[in-house]
Amino acid sequence: MTKDIIILGIESSCDDTSAAVIKNGWLLGQATAGQEVHRNYGGVVPELASRAHEQNILPTVDTAIKRAGINKEDITAIGFTRGPGLMGSLLVGVSFAKGLSVAMGIPLIDVNHLQGHILAHFISEEGKENRHPEFPFLCLLVSGGNSQIVKVDSYKKMEILGQTIDDAAGETIDKCSKFMGLGYPGGPIIDKLARQGNADAFEFSKPLVKGLDYSFSGLKTSLLYFLRDKMKENPDFIEENKCDLAASFEKTVVEVLMKKLTLAVKQTGIKRVAVAGGVSANTKLRQAFIDKRDHSGWDVYIPPFSYTTDNAAMIAMAAYFKYQDADFCPLDLPAYSRVSI
Numbered sequence: 001m002t003k004d005i006i007i008l009g010i011e012s013s014c015d016d017t018s019a020a021v022i023k024n025g026w027l028l029g030q031a032t033a034g035q036e037v038h039r040n041y042g043g044v045v046p047e048l049a050s051r052a053h054e055q056n057i058l059p060t061v062d063t064a065i066k067r068a069g070i071n072k073e074d075i076t077a078i079g080f081t082r083g084p085g086l087m088g089s090l091l092v093g094v095s096f097a098k099g100l101s102v103a104m105g106i107p108l109i110d111v112n113h114l115q116g117h118i119l120a121h122f123i124s125e126e127g128k129e130n131r132h133p134e135f136p137f138l139c140l141l142v143s144g145g146n147s148q149i150v151k152v153d154s155y156k157k158m159e160i161l162g163q164t165i166d167d168a169a170g171e172t173i174d175k176c177s178k179f180m181g182l183g184y185p186g187g188p189i190i191d192k193l194a195r196q197g198n199a200d201a202f203e204f205s206k207p208l209v210k211g212l213d214y215s216f217s218g219l220k221t222s223l224l225y226f227l228r229d230k231m232k233e234n235p236d237f238i239e240e241n242k243c244d245l246a247a248s249f250e251k252t253v254v255e256v257l258m259k260k261l262t263l264a265v266k267q268t269g270i271k272r273v274a275v276a277g278g279v280s281a282n283t284k285l286r287q288a289f290i291d292k293r294d295h296s297g298w299d300v301y302i303p304p305f306s307y308t309t310d311n312a313a314m315i316a317m318a319a320y321f322k323y324q325d326a327d328f329c330p331l332d333l334p335a336y337s338r339v340s341i
């Protein structure tokens with residue numbers, strides 16, 4: 001009889017403290033503590049984030065283990081997010097994982113946060129559809145800090161085919177929300193407003209970048225100047241048009257992302273396409289994937305909402321793959337704030 005592999009995953013790269021237990025690829029339990037403290041500041045404040053992680057990490061890990069219905073002695077190995085992320089936040093999870101691995105005498109596995117987002121597509125969950133992509137596949141990875149098209153050849157061989165040369169998609173949407181005085185994080189707010197708006201009401205300039213890379217900084221500036229000019233004529237312009245503005249801006253971002261992804265599919269001949277990261281929660285982007293499935297024959301993989309934002313299940317899943325290769329890490333491994341996929 002083969003031995004069960006039970007991985008405890010720990011994620012603390014930004015403002016969510018998350019812990020999850022995965023057994024042989026199946027999610028047993030997860031707990032995530034968000035941080036409301038940043039709302040008043042219009043963005044994540046690194047110092048406050050690391051303090052909140054310190055407070056949250058022990059109860060979060062404890063809850064995840066209880067929800068999983070296991071004893072902590074059952075855990076085979078600990079996976080943790082090594083980076084990229086905020087250094088002060090990462091250090092809390094990294095140190096906790098190291099301490100626990102020493103105390104329990106079990107292996108430690110470092111996980112690249114971005115790879116974790118992609119490998120979330122392999123998590124199995126009781127009562128869910130559990131469709132997993134076969135290798136190779138393409139993945140549009142879109143979050144607050146990253147916008148990339150990744151060719152995934154195996155769980156550890158990933159190649160960036162194209163990426164943003166300036167702002168990430170999520171960052172662009174968050175800034176759009178900020179310009180319009182709508183709050184943070186902007187993604188869910190813009191998404192909600194856009195659903196009630198006319199996406200053809202306004203037109204914003206689309207970036208002209210060659211190949212599979214993209215740029216969002218011009219689009220951001222074009223919105224800023226457009227709003228400034230309109231507000232001069234009518235100070236209530238944003239309030240009166242916020243749904244149409246959100247819908248038109250969101251449409252432009254999604255069109256830019258899908259145009260390059262379509263080009264990547266053409267160039268590689270790979271029609272198995274996944275989406276991952278915080279922005280993959282976006283209604284219009286998810287619909288664009290469904291349209292590609294229905295009209296262009298793509299085999300699409302859209303994650304459940306629970307895996308779009310930062311979560312420890314994806315970290316445990318990535319660690320589960322590495323465990324099978326005995327790909328463990330030493331105790332003196334440092335966290336990385338910046339690291340590629």
Ligand code: KG4
Nearest residue numbers: 143144145170187191278279281282309310
């Ligand atoms: O992956 P993530 O949780 O964190 C990292 O950046 O690592 O992504 C957060 C980003 C934010 O920019 C947030 O505004 C965006 O994902 N986001 C959305 C939606 N939900 C979250 N963007 C568009 N539509 C959404 N529904």
